[in-house]
Amino acid sequence: MKLPAAVRDKGIVLVPLLTTIILWEVLARYVVKNPAFLPRFSEVIFAFYLLRERIIPDILVSLLHFGIGLLLAFSLALPLAIAMGWFKTIFRALDPLIEILRPIPPLAWIPLAIVWFHLTHYAAGFIIFLGAFFPILIDSYTGFRNVPRVLVETGKVLGCIGDKKLIRYVAFPFALPSIATGTRVGMGVGWMCVVAAEMFGVSRNGLGYRLFNEFYYWKQMDYVIAYMLILGLISLLLDRMFRHYIEENLFRWRKGIVK
């Protein structure tokens, strides 16, 4: 029996997914037999039900931290990227500093975050900012650095006199896909910092806070995994929404060349 193409295409996604779930359930139920080591899939699903009233407030608090961090990262990285990408001197001056700061893990900034911002949402936002800032900055300035000379010169002969007009009419539209890519990567890295940003207790809510300071503390591993899955799903959702938005609104001109 042959399945219709649409079913086969969608079905291919489900095969590894279902296999993993079944393997997990069998392994936990018949081999491990210890929910504190590996809870069953069915227990995790039940955990969602038990946690149903706490999930939404925790998500909202985490999104608040994420929003603070991302907004700050984007609004600082973009002007800096324009300056570094367009003016070679600024790039040469700032590049070493950026490259020294960039490899420091956001986790290592937690002491300073607490000292500077105390136990506030801004301290958590700061850790997420550190995760999101560098990918946005680097992809964006690469976009500005790569503007082809012929497009800049075309802009000049058509009347873009001065850096301001050239940036606005030529460099910025050219760099927009890179800015979007950087923002997407930055969103991903920023979200990965949510647990780190919340585990030192800036508030009594938040996915990361709950996962680390409550569920792990009480060794409720089914709850831990439930929150891990939520963390993953929200990131996936944010990424999809962002991608959909930029592809529909910004890059109609690229349709057909990318992918």
Add this chain to the structure above:
Amino acid sequence: MNHKLTLRNVSKTYNSEEGEIKAVEHINLEVKPTEFLCIVGPSGCGKTTLLRMVAGLDYPTSGEIILDGAHVSGPSPDRGMVFQEFSLFPWRTVLKNVEFGLEIRGVQERRRIAEQYLELVGLLDFKNCYPQELSGGMKQRVAIARALATNPSVLLMDEPFGSVDAQTRNVLQEELLRIWERTEKTIMFVTHSVDEAVYLADRVAVMSARPGRIIQCMKIDIPRPRKRTSVETNVIREKLLTLLVSQYPRIG
């Protein structure tokens, strides 16, 4: 004074790691209104540099360039330019590309003007396409429309048909002549192809190998439409080719 564009004793020296390089030297050139001038020369002779100086994208080390009685200093929309590389803005539709120069200047009726020039190059039907949907020849026609849309005093063309195939190239040359006759523009056209120069130009300026100097200006009196294979065309081609060959260093 009957000249549109005057180059007086123009020289250009580059500073590179090996010291000073003379790109062009003592260029004197006068272009009459509505004249179609081609510049041919061996590669690296500085013909593109010469054009870029007229465009204001490069600056002469000495000498002066005068357009409509005013000194050229920096780029301006009174000199339209068509580059050899494809130079359309990929994020703009064909129409928006042609509107670009008018948009920068805040011209209200830019849409109407842009459509008029797209009509002139025969691409009005493609106005809502994005550049990557066009063939190489179509891209260059849009680039020509875009350069003309700001109504420049002179149109500068740097081997504009260098990256299209031979057949398209012939078609584009005919198109360009038609556009030139319709718009009565002054055109300065750089090419390495003698055939192209003889087919297009009122006058051909031949440059020497580096440092580029103008070694001869040749009027081409063949009436248009010209036949690419006629005897008179071949006679002029022969003359120009002989001049050019003398500029290449002997190999072997």
